[in-house]
Amino acid sequence: MSQVELVLFLESAVRLGIPLALxxxxxxxxxxxxxxxxxxxxxxxxxxxxxxxxxLAFEGAGLGIIAGAMAGLFVALIFAxxxxxxxxxxxxxxxxxxxxxxxxxGAIYQAQFGATGTELSLPTLAPVAIPGLSEIPxxxxxxxxxxxxxxxxxxxxxxxWYVIFRTAWxxxxxxxxxxxxxxxxxxxxxxxxxxVATLFGGAMAGIAGAHLxxxxxxxxxxxxxxxxxxxxxxxxxxxxxxxxxxxxxxLFFGAASALQFFLQALGxxxxxxxxxxxxxxxxxxxLAGWVGTSRxxxxxxxxxxxxx
Amino acid sequence: MHSVKGHGRSWRTRCVVALLCVAAVGACGEDMDEPSSALxxxxxxxxxxxxxxxxxxxxxxxxxxxxxxxxxxxxxxTATPAEYDEAFIAYASAGYxxxxxxxxxxxxxxxxxxEQFPDVRIIVSGGGRVSENVVPLIFxxxxxxxxxxMAAAYMTESRIVGMVGGVAIPPxxxxxxxxxxxxxxxxxxxEVLEAFTGDWxxxxxxxxxxxxxxxxxxxxIIHNLDAASFAVFQAVREVVDDGRVAYAIGMNGDQNAxxxxxxxxxxVIRIPEAFLSTARRWQAEGVGGAPIYVNTEQDVIDFVFNPxxxxxxxxxxxxxxxxxxxxxxxxxVDLPRVIVVEGEVEGR
Numbered sequence: 001m002s003q004v005e006l007v008l009f010l011e012s013a014v015r016l017g018i019p020l021a022l023x024x025x026x027x028x029x030x031x032x033x034x035x036x037x038x039x040x041x042x043x044x045x046x047x048x049x050x051x052x053x054x055x056l057a058f059e060g061a062g063l064g065i066i067a068g069a070m071a072g073l074f075v076a077l078i079f080a081x082x083x084x085x086x087x088x089x090x091x092x093x094x095x096x097x098x099x100x101x102x103x104x105x106g107a108i109y110q111a112q113f114g115a116t117g118t119e120l121s122l123p124t125l126a127p128v129a130i131p132g133l134s135e136i137p138x139x140x141x142x143x144x145x146x147x148x149x150x151x152x153x154x155x156x157x158x159x160x161w162y163v164i165f166r167t168a169w170x171x172x173x174x175x176x177x178x179x180x181x182x183x184x185x186x187x188x189x190x191x192x193x194x195x196v197a198t199l200f201g202g203a204m205a206g207i208a209g210a211h212l213x214x215x216x217x218x219x220x221x222x223x224x225x226x227x228x229x230x231x232x233x234x235x236x237x238x239x240x241x242x243x244x245x246x247x248x249x250x251l252f253f254g255a256a257s258a259l260q261f262f263l264q265a266l267g268x269x270x271x272x273x274x275x276x277x278x279x280x281x282x283x284x285x286x287l288a289g290w291v292g293t294s295r296x297x298x299x300x301x302x303x304x305x306x307x308x
Numbered sequence: 309m310h311s312v313k314g315h316g317r318s319w320r321t322r323c324v325v326a327l328l329c330v331a332a333v334g335a336c337g338e339d340m341d342e343p344s345s346a347l348x349x350x351x352x353x354x355x356x357x358x359x360x361x362x363x364x365x366x367x368x369x370x371x372x373x374x375x376x377x378x379x380x381x382x383x384x385x386t387a388t389p390a391e392y393d394e395a396f397i398a399y400a401s402a403g404y405x406x407x408x409x410x411x412x413x414x415x416x417x418x419x420x421x422x423e424q425f426p427d428v429r430i431i432v433s434g435g436g437r438v439s440e441n442v443v444p445l446i447f448x449x450x451x452x453x454x455x456x457x458m459a460a461a462y463m464t465e466s467r468i469v470g471m472v473g474g475v476a477i478p479p480x481x482x483x484x485x486x487x488x489x490x491x492x493x494x495x496x497x498x499e500v501l502e503a504f505t506g507d508w509x510x511x512x513x514x515x516x517x518x519x520x521x522x523x524x525x526x527x528x529i530i531h532n533l534d535a536a537s538f539a540v541f542q543a544v545r546e547v548v549d550d551g552r553v554a555y556a557i558g559m560n561g562d563q564n565a566x567x568x569x570x571x572x573x574x575x576v577i578r579i580p581e582a583f584l585s586t587a588r589r590w591q592a593e594g595v596g597g598a599p600i601y602v603n604t605e606q607d608v609i610d611f612v613f614n615p616x617x618x619x620x621x622x623x624x625x626x627x628x629x630x631x632x633x634x635x636x637x638x639x640x641v642d643l644p645r646v647i648v649v650e651g652e653v654e655g656r
Contacts, residue, residue: 008523012516019512099387106385110358116367117358119538119566121545217511218542221535222356226510258516264503265470265520272504 003138009255009262010142014150015216017254019044019208021153023232024239024246025160026204031236032164033197034177034299038094039079041229042101043072043202047209049105052122052220053112054210061125061214065149065207068214072206073199075101080198084191087303098229106222117222125149125215147215149207153247156204160243173197177297180304190304205229234283241297253279347379349587350399350407352414354386355508359535362560362579366410366433369583376584377591389417396421400428406590408445408583409433412477412648418442429595431586433579434479436649440596444649445586448603449479449560450486451636452575453530454643455611455629456557457490459573460528461498462625463555470501470521472540473532474508480532482646483559483575487530489644494628501526511539518543522554528572530557541567555617564614572621573613582608599649604637 023040030037037043047068054067075097083093113120125147133144143150164170175183176193184190208228213220235253239246260275349370357367367383374381382404386395392414399407400421405428409418412434422430422442435444460469469491471484488500501521505513514536518529522543531540537559544556548570558564558574582602589595602608611629613621635641 008520012519016512016516106356106358110356113358115357116364117356117360117535119360119541121542212512217515217539218546219511219538221509221511221538222358223509223535224511226507226513228512257513261503261505261513261517261520264517265501265524267501272506 005262005266007138007141009258010139012258012262013251013255014142014146015254016257017251018146018150018153019211019216019228020232020235020253021247021250022149022156022208022211023205023229024235024250025153025156025243026201026208027232027236028239028241028243028246029160029164029173029197030201031300032173032177032241032297033194034180034297034302034304035080035083035194035198036090036094036233036301037076037079037083037198037201038091038230038233039075039097039101040094040201040205040232041098041225041227042079043075043205044209044212044229044232045101045105045223045225046075047072047206048213048220048224049109049209050206051210052120052213053108055123055214056120059123061123064123064214065125065210068210069203069206072209073203076199076202076205079202080195083303084194084198087305090301090303102223102225109220109222120219122214122218122220124218125211147211149211149215152207153250157243157247164243174297177299180299180302181307184307191306194304205232208232234280237287237296238279238283252282347373347377347406347587347591348404349373349379349381350404351381351383352386352392352395352399352407352409353383354392354411354413355534356385357383359509359537360561360566361537361558361563362534362577363410365561365577365579366408366583369580370408372580372584373587377587379587389413392417393420396430397424400425404428406431406587408586409435412436412479415442415444429590431583431595431600434477434648435599436478438597438599438649443586443595443597444599445582446599446601446648447479447577447579447582448601448609449483449575449577450643450645451604452577452609452611453483453487453559454490454493454636454641455633456530456573456575457487457492458494458629458632459611459613459621459625460487460530460555460557461491461494462622462628463572463620464498464526464528465553466525466527467495467497468499468501468524468526470518470524470526470529471503471532472514472517472521472529473502473504474534474536475506476504478646478648480504482644482648483532484530485644485646487575493632505533505536507536508534509536511536515539515543522547522552527552527554528557529554530559530575532559537563538566541570544570558614562612564612564616568614568616571614572617573611576610576612577602578608578610582606604633 050071051064051068055064079097082088083090129145134140172188180190235249239249256279351370353363357363407430410433415435415437418430430442503517518540531537555572563574
């Protein structure tokens, strides 16, 4: 691989990793509170459509990203009402929310742009090169000449880490996810903490979707989330519920899929499925405890009924 | 769980199915009025019909049958293989006459449903298995992509062209092999890149695969994707905006109007016309027991240059494509054919 090719590969890896990082970072907080939101995929596709419609309506990609965040948050709100307030099974609710999200976005898109669809050319969120950093050889442009949403992911990782591990609210969040009964005894309002963490996760997934539509593809297509919500959940596991590690795990997933396209373009005749499978093998290894120690929050996916 | 799209026909069908079930339970033994003897046609797709290509053409075909044959029609989008069986059973038991299952992925479920419901006719687009009432409808798209390959060979300056596909199923492989052959018929020295993303709708993957080929120097890219094709056009548009000369080639339908600024031409399947003629044939003489082949002869398969960009195409290229099209029609061109239907020798 020549240096030019290496740079192109790294750029592609970061582009593919950023939406996963954004969604997985939100999901990290959600899971730390004891909620697993399988409906993440629904928030991502809603964010993509919300971002596309927002960008067209406000004639700007920046406001489109905000619209995408709102759409993702709205979908997470539906999940939260059923899974947290009403104590429904989180896996079943999340699955329903994902299917509903894919169906509703399709229906809205077809109502808006015709049943047989068309290629939307959306206002795009242009890459912004950071002076100095983007001039670092090889990695400079890959990491520091990206869309602003990429910088959001970089900045969010340490902030989320600090919030989770160094603040009083972070302690409440972790307590809620590990031992909700003890947290409640200590005066933590368990369902409220879970609600906030879930809505935050939905908004981040919405931004991830809007990034896909506005910063990456520049268009919207039905089902364009293509399983990224589920991959983001795997990224959280590989990142061991630690936002900083989650960022690296997301970039690793991005690199694995970039490698696939890159080797195909170079004419290597290797089954591309092998590269697609690689990150999942590592995630399994992480779950089995072969890659460091990792443990899911003890109360993950368990509904909670307040006792007062 | 069916992900039925939110347009009237599907919902109406579901209501009808539900009502029929209620009626069957409640009014057991009573005579029920037959709705009418009009043709009832259904369509199954495993992706959104809003792709302005493969599925959109099928949906337009269903509407054409509705208009031209005064048929009552219904469409469902199925997401998982388990849903294929469910959808066939739902339509067959609701008395649909003909079910268009638009994709190779339906072939096994179609055979199972065909055995269970001998009266229904199932047409599987690009299907590989035949029975008395399950009929593969084989689009000889390679005849169109061969012509597309010739056009690409005339337009490339870098002498590198690319192909970006979803999943490497036999019909997709066949279309790409013929594109390659078309390129090489003009200039054997041109390099042809190939990538599959593993997903027909993943725009991010399609974009990156296209970007990777464009950065390798490719300047004409053909796709074989569904909704993700939009990302191929977008990737080409981005390098064109940066001052490079590059083109995309549309597929499955006439996509020239989808991105008129970057699409050189489209390898077309006139799916609506193929569906209508199949339904007519079913009504007139019946279908079954053998695949139906459609190709350039019936004008179902074609390659059409984009009128917006045709000024840039050398006259020699237009001439060569036209001459070759006639030759293919006459069966004079030896095209690479991928065997799609099991036991098939040489069908056309």
